[in-house]
């Protein structure tokens with residue numbers, strides 16, 4: 001349990017009058033707050049008394065900035081918060097009482113066709129409005145304090161009931177008024193049998209008040225973030241020499257440095273903002289940050305890479321940034337170093353914050369570990385970092401987080417798990433990185449990212465990196481970044497790898513192994529090859545075949561134990577083995593600079609993956625070579641490969657062009673005449689790809 005998970009020491013609602021000043025209860029002046037959070041199984045749980053072990057599941061987090069007690073739900077949303085006080089005159093209309101109820105319980109409050117809610121209104125004399133959100137609904141009660149209190153108690157009772165119609169389970173010990181009868185008996189219902197029957201009868205549906213729902217959403221969003229400390233984002237000192245570079249000079253520099261292109265993706269009309277000039281030496285970027293300079297001098301880099309030259313001024317200025325660049329271009333340091341400066345420069349110092357300041361979300365464990373190692377290599381001001389990934393020791397990760405960390409590098413699945421279990425505080429994050437966004441989308445992490453970002457303050461600085469710029473990534477950028485600047489290296493669609501000589505070979509499925517072993521037997525001693533396959537089973541099959549033939553080989557795929565995966569990568573990096581057979585798990589981001597060859601034993605499932613695979617070689621200014629086996633079953637991807645080869649100045653085999661044409665023709669025929677059954681039509685069968693998993 002982290003240190004902000006404290007006991008809920010708020011009073012029970014039974015004796016609490018509705019708030020007189022609703023908004024003030026969120027500010028420093030409120031003394032006591034009331035939580036109406038829900039239990040796990042759709043039941044309502046009243047707040048627990050101090051020390052009562054059976055009480056609410058609400059977490060009461062002491063806000064270290066405002067000194068106020070606020071009550072957070074599991075997702076970090078505020079359920080309800082009132083304070084002791086009097087209504088305007090004790091009986092006339094008081095400000096509305098608002099609290100939330102899990103969506104699963106709302107039906108019980110509304111009743112069929114709104115019968116129950118009408119009955120509640122009649123019995124209590126209050127007016128009740130319910131708006132349904134994604135997970136919870138908001139209940140608003142209008143009227144005098146007295147009727148509000150009555151209505152609220154009735155709803156509590158109703159929600160606390162069990163799931164069957166008419167069965168109301170009373171939570172043992174959750175409220176002083178309830179006895180110890182903690183069973184799910186049907187007795188004790190506050191509703192008569194006739195009333196229950198009425199609730200099942202059809203009546204016209206209630207209109208949903210979308211306007212008030214939307215208005216409330218924004219209201220609570222604001223309340224959720226209003227007590228956070230102020231944020232500083234601009235840390236850039238443009239040196240005179242950088243400022244003095246003229247437009248032509250800058251244009252020419254961008255052209256010769258991987259054809260860097262910059263853009264302003266600010267929403268709405270109006271002039272684009274000026275783009276900062278690139279920095280061409282480390283001093284130009286970090287002269288005012290000697291700690292950063294020391295690190296750079298220590299590792300002995302000669303000059304910033306193109307992406308760093310252009311990204312550093314933008315991110316140091318505090319802008320959100322999209323960096324489209326292949327891995328191996330130095331993009332990790334492009335976001336890490338400004339992140340260090342950002343964290344160190346916040347008005348509330350790191351040791352006074354109750355959670356991490358930087359979060360890097362990345363798709364795979366391997367990438368997460370690689371970023372962690374970069375983070376430690378350039379460690380700044382003693383910032384502590386933790387790597388949080390599925391398959392790693394969860395307990396150990398939690399322990400490090402509880403002890404206090406500054407930087408969290410995480411895969412979305414595991415972080416979302418810790419978030420849902422309230423084991424990490426994400427509210428303190430002010431610098432967010434979405435690394436390899438395209439890959440995270442491909443791997444289906446969007447829902448987890450969405451949930452994680454609900455708990456990260458919206459005014460943070462966000463950096464997103466991606467190797468490609470497809471529609472999904474654009475949508476993600478629009479959702480999670482605010483008026484970002486963009487810098488990309490190379491072409492915008494698919495960056496063709498022009499430092500790699502790309503060869504395409506056509507063969508039958510049954511000939512593939514012979515091609516591979518022919519290649520392996522002809523390897524030079526200094527050669528290092530990454531062999532890509534489509535399926536885990538093929539990964540095992542090929543690597544054991546090679547072992548049996550006395551070759552030193554490692555394999556990497558998602559079904560291997562984490563320690564084996566780490567060892568395989570280490571052996572390959574350190575050249576203990578010079579052959580690594582891998583699924584697309586290894587196609588992105590892995591930083592092994594001396595891979596001389598990429599061998600695509602199986603054609604990748606899409607062309608983006610092809611670019612990533614081929615990009616594993618020809619890194620850090622070296623040249624590389626790729627060999628891709630293409631069989632008849634790969635014909636539908638032939639057309640995509642042609643422009644990639646053309647853009648990289650590679651030879652396009654005639655057979656590839658013919659293959660692409662045949663597939664086009666086949667598609668047309670299929671549309672006109674429907675599929676030919678059983679492969680008897682003489683055409684090549686369009687094989688499914690559903691087994692591509694890594």
Ligand code: AMP
Pocket residue numbers: 301302303304305308326327328329330331332333589591
């Ligand atoms: P990345 O694109 O972040 O995967 O970086 C690939 C490799 O480039 C890493 O090993 C970095 O340490 C290295 N690197 C980063 N910046 C520079 C630089 N300015 N000069 C030379 N190497 C660099």
